[in-house]
Amino acid sequence: MRPIRECGIETKAVHGGEYHDPLGAVIPPIYQTSTFRFRDVDHGARLFRGEEDGYIYTRMRNPTIEAMENAIAVLEGGWKALGCASGMAAVHTTLAVLMQGGGRIVCSESVYGATATLLMALGPSYGIETTFVDTSRTEEIERAIRQDTKVVFIETPANPTLVITDIAAAADIAHHANATLVVDNTFMSPVLQHPFALGADVVIHSMTKFLNGHADVVGGVIVVKTEEQYKAFRSSLNLLGGVIDPFNAFLVHRGLKTLPLRIERQCANAMRIAEYLERHPAVQWVRYPGLRSHPQYELNRRQSDGPGAMISFELKGGLPAGKALMNSVHLCALAVSLGGVESLIQHPASMTHATMARELREQAAITDGLVRLSVGIENVEDILGDLDQGLSKL
Ligand SMILES: Cc1ncc(COP(=O)(O)O)c(C=O)c1O
Incomplete structure (x- = not known):
């Protein structure tokens, strides 16, 4: 059989989060536990030092959450994904990682209301200045970029105007300025739009929307391209604490299949x-x-x-x-x-x-x-x- 990452999108949606259960369960069980028992003190210490693979505490890692994250990483064509408590937790965590020490963000002017409000109301207290431009006119991105620009953040199609930004052109401009391109792919989902293939560096979603698809979960996800990015994002998400819980991850994973x-x-x-x-x-x-x-x-x-x-x-x-x-x-x-x-x-x-x-x-x-x-x-x-x-x- 072809590797899962080379299969069609329908197969990726069903099998992308494959989880090998010791009892043969076809669906990953809901590990509704905050913590995991160590075999002995040395085992716990080895897990904390990263010398042995295993689970410690659900804010750090949880098998149900991981299965859902793996499915989304496969669908997006990213290295790995990080399940968050909401789309806004995904936006916040992403900015906390990429904007450390402050700097400028160039952001789509038509963007989800809370994303704009986060940047305008809280951004300055973190040393973040935002320039909102019509990113569908890529020359406006180019014009807005300054030496201190660390992130170009686009939502495409944009909420609610459905203005569309050329992702490949935005990636070129961002990379030329040594900035990171973040794409909020919520409106299209990985079924319709593949930002990594067009040059994006980080993809985020409100999983509350299409990914879960049944209006019964609030959740978000960050998808990254490299192992190095993953380590930085995972350690910040753990410290900031906005992780999804196992039951919601189970529901999103179930929703993803269809x-x-x-x-x-x-x-x-x-x-x-x-x-x-x-x-x-x-x-x-x-x-x-x-x-x-x-x-x-x-x-x-x-x-x-x-x-x-x-x-x-x-x-x-x-x-x-x-x-x-x-x-x-x-x-x-x-x-x-x-x-x-x-x-x-x-x-x-x-x-x-x-x-x-x-x-x-x-x-x-x-x-x-x-x-x-x-x-x-x-x-x-x-x-x-x-x-x-x-x-x-x-
Ligand atoms: C495009 C987009 N991004 C992010 C969010 C925030 O997601 P959440 O409500 O899951 O925090 C939303 C919510 O409507 C959205 O539409």
Whole structure:
């Protein structure tokens, strides 16, 4: 058989986290334990000195978490992955490792609200200055880079505007300046986008979204390319403490196995819905990477294997019309988060991006009327019917 890393994405999703259980369990058991018994004092000391392989304490290593991490590392094509307690724990840990001693970050201006707020509110107290630019215009990244720039942080497609950044071009610019390129790959998942193959140095995800896919876990992950990076990230994650717990890791691992199937259905549903919205007379504009009207349609075709399941749009009636729609849908739940099997609709300006400074929201074109839809795996006619009855009430 081919090595797992050379298999198709569906096989990687099912078998990537292969775990060899002494009792032959096909699925890695949930090691819901904080600590592991040593055979004797010398054994414990050898484990702590790293002279023998084994488990000590779940904040450091846990077999259930490791199996899930291995599956994600295989899917992303990275060296190893580190499971975190949330996507924000993954962002924070990444910045803590890469920004030691302070310095500058060049960051996508359209970025998840809490990431922007973390950088703006807490960044300066860690000696971190952030320049937010439209990273889809790579010349803006180049212009923003200074001697003290350590990290270029991009989210692509961006939350919630779905602006797309050329990952390979961003990597070239970052590397030329000796900076590290971090890609938040949450919106595409490793099924659709492979940032390492395009030159990224670190890939992060909110696993709360597509990777778990069932809206029942909060989690994050950092994927690294080299053993050296892994050692630095693992030791910082252990000290900062934001690790995922075994049960949530088990659930994410279970969710991962159907990731390619879910994504396939979600993309097909989203394409139909985006086309429907674009034709609807009440709709002002639609942003979806699968539509030819998307400004980076060609780039998306080049750098990813599909358009994803996220749609942003604005109605002709602006915010009041958007509110009326969000208040009248039934199947699409009015809730934040995304990437799960159920369709979710929300209003970024007052919800996911409410903490982001208004000036930055305006700079990033996160308009007050923008509505964000995360398309699930329901029957597409039912989702269309739900949106149609909502739009007919406007
Ligand atoms: C693109 C992106 N990155 C990071 C996060 C943060 O993830 P979490 O909510 O799991 O902390 C989110 C959450 O919505 C997100 O959309």
